[in-house]
Amino acid sequence: MALLPRNLSFSRQLLPVIAVIGMVVAAWYIVGSLPDRTTIAPAEQPPKPVGELANAPRVAGAGIVEPASEVIDIGSALSGLVTDVRVKPGDKVAAGEVLFLVDARAARANLAQATAAIREARAAIVEAETAQRTARQQLALYRSLTDPAAVSRSEVIRAEGEEAAATTRLGLARARLAAAEAAAAASRTEIERLTVRAPIAGEILAVNIHPGEFVATQGGSSQPFIQMGNTDPLHVRIDIDENEAVRVKLGAPAVVSPRGAAELHVTATFVRAEPQVVPKRSLTNSAAERVDVRVLQLIYALPKTDRFRVGQQVDAFIPAKSAPAGGGN
Amino acid sequence: MLWIAIRMLTGDAQKFYGLLFGIAFSTLLITQQMTIFVNLVQRGASGVFNAPEAEVWVMDPVSRTTDVSYAMPATALDKVRSVPGVEWAVPHLRAVANVRTAEGDLEGVAVIGVDDATLIGLPRRMAQGDKSVLFAPDAVAIDDTGAQRFFPAGASPIGARLELNDQRAVIRGIADAIPSFTSTVVLYTRYSNALNFVPGTRNRLSFVLVGVSEGQTPEQVADRIEAETGLKAKTRDEFAQAGIDFIIENTGIPTNFGITVFLGFVVGVAIVGLTFSLFIRDNIKQFGALKAIGVTNGKIVRMVAAQAGLVGMIGYALGVVGTVLFIYGFSANPFFKGFYIPWQVPLISLVAVVIILAITGLIAIRSVLRTEPAAVFR
Secondary structure, X not given: OOOOOOOOOHXXXXXXXXXXXXXXXXXXXXXXXXXXXXXXXXOOOOOOOOHHHHHOOEEEXXXXXXXXXXXXXXXXXXXXXXXXXXXOOOOEEOOOOEEEEEOOHHHHHHHHHHXXXXXXXXXXXXXXXXXXXXXXXXXXHHHHOOOHHHOOHXXXXXXXXXXXXXXXXXXXXXXXXXXXXXXXXXXXXXXXXXXXXXXXXXXXXXXXOOOOOXXXXXXXXXXXXXXXXXXXXXXXXXXXXXXXXXXEOOOOOEXXXXXXXXXOOEEEEEEEEEEEEEEOOOOOOOOOOOOOOXXXXXXXXXXXXXXXOOOXXXXXXXXXXXXXXXXXX | OHHHHHHHHHHOHHHHHHHHHHHHHHHHHXXXXXXXXXXXXXXXXXXXXXOOOOOEEEEOOOOOOOOOOOOEOOOHHHHHHOOOXXXXXXXXXXXXXXXXXXXXXXXXXXXXXXXXXXXXXXOOEEEEOOHHHHHOOOEEEEEHHHHHHHOOOOOOOOOOEEEEOOEEEEEEEEEEOOOOOOOOEEEEEEHHHHHHHOOOOOOOEOEEEEEEOOOOOHHHHHHHHHHHHOOEEEEHHHHHHHHHHHHHHHOOHHHHHHHHHHHHHHHHHHHHHHHHHHHHHHOHHHHHHHHHOOOOHHHHHHHHHHHHHHHHHHHHHHHHXXXXXXXXXXXXXXXXXXXXXXXXXXXHHHHHHHHHHHHHHHHHHHHXXXXXXXXXXX
């Protein structure tokens, strides 16, 4: 107690002061360490309805961007090796433009064969015509003679026979020409069938074949050779839960935001509603996915913008009929 | 006159410190045990507090807490988004999975799938790394207490590879999260990743987290969601309370801690009561003398109250400071992570101290009030 002034009492004066200081420090610590249980605003904007829809009845749905023509999986009429691919993803093609070529060597050989046969048939026609002409001249000469004794009857019969034989040979040669021409046309058609062309004007979305690969017309499970579609305008296919489907105001424009860019709100115009309600196609890519939910699919056209791509997922809000079904407030 | 009472009290150091000890001990016991109790049962709501953006939680009608939930079909999200007053709604997946570590050990973990685009549902802060690391392929963030359990001290879990449901997962960040009641290791990942990490079942969506439009209260919106979708919607506070209630209903924790708090109270009453009575009886002559010189009973009651007040204040302060030191000292321990002293708890123990002193003071003072001034001569 030597440290303390003589009149200071530890228990009467110091201890209460220490107690008060301790209380203050404890209170400060307690208040300072209270946990922060407030809610915070999201750092990134989640998809949300904006404008009039924010306070109006609405239906939400998830959708996928697709071309206006839907995605066309280009097939090949004939099997064979790919010799040339003329397009790459992103190319804009006109209707009828060549997409890729399948090996046409066999068909070309057939064509060459048929062409040779045509030439042979033409030569045969010329030969038969010459023979026919000669025979007719001979026959005409015999017929023009007034003296029946100038030529024997057998000579005349022989000349008549030669003329008839030449005529028949000519007909045969003509028939052979027609056959060869038909064969050539068949080969040309086959060559044409080995050339795969764009069925509509549009954009190439995917190219899954390369020169040297084999395209098969059987077994449809393999991935499509080339995917294309009309991407002007882009459409978006929005899935609406069947329970909500009755509430949708058909024909009203929808507000669409791409995933990950929810601050972007695009107004899409109504195109049509699919007549059939289908099981929801799951977007999780899981092979074991099962569904018990059916959805109404609505098609909307997107305005021209480079923010959307085919296959992209979007969140959409669609106006609902004013009285919400299912009661409530 | 009151000063005389204080001198009288501190004059007998043994009994004075005995009284202080009694009050301080019961304050410490009551405050500290109630603090741990409150924090422990609040672990049941840690899942709610770890998603600070959500104002309303939507779930299947049979779901009870963040950890006892039944999954909904994926279109529930769109149903909730269709409800007026819902500003935004995002999917939230909570499931358990088995993880294989690099050492080949199998460990049960909780997988939490947060919204792909906005990462709503992650804890408020990251202890290491940025929230955006989750955008990397196969990325997960582990919670900090889980990281300490999973990895030896000193080893950084960042970059460690795990195997979840035959899928590769790479730890790219550590989340600063409140541990769950069971202290399960928690892996945060994006919703689409979580679908792969958790073995497939038909429905996967555990919760829909909802933000409320301006001008609406979470209660209104929750009621409307329940009415229009048929799902169960709880506000943040309600759902946190549901988690706490679940722990209280399903564990013996309230009984255990309740017994300890009650014992603290009883010990306080016993020690303080005995010591105070002894102290008063020892000083009965002094009180007699005071009465002899004309001090009224009211004054004497005030004197005893002053004595009790001083003992109570100092003892209570020591007990509260002891609790603060305890919590502060153990704050680095993962078990005590996030523990705090709710401001109500010291007030409750203050009330307890006042009751203890009132009971014991009243018992002790009875003899004084009955004392005749002549007692000073006996």
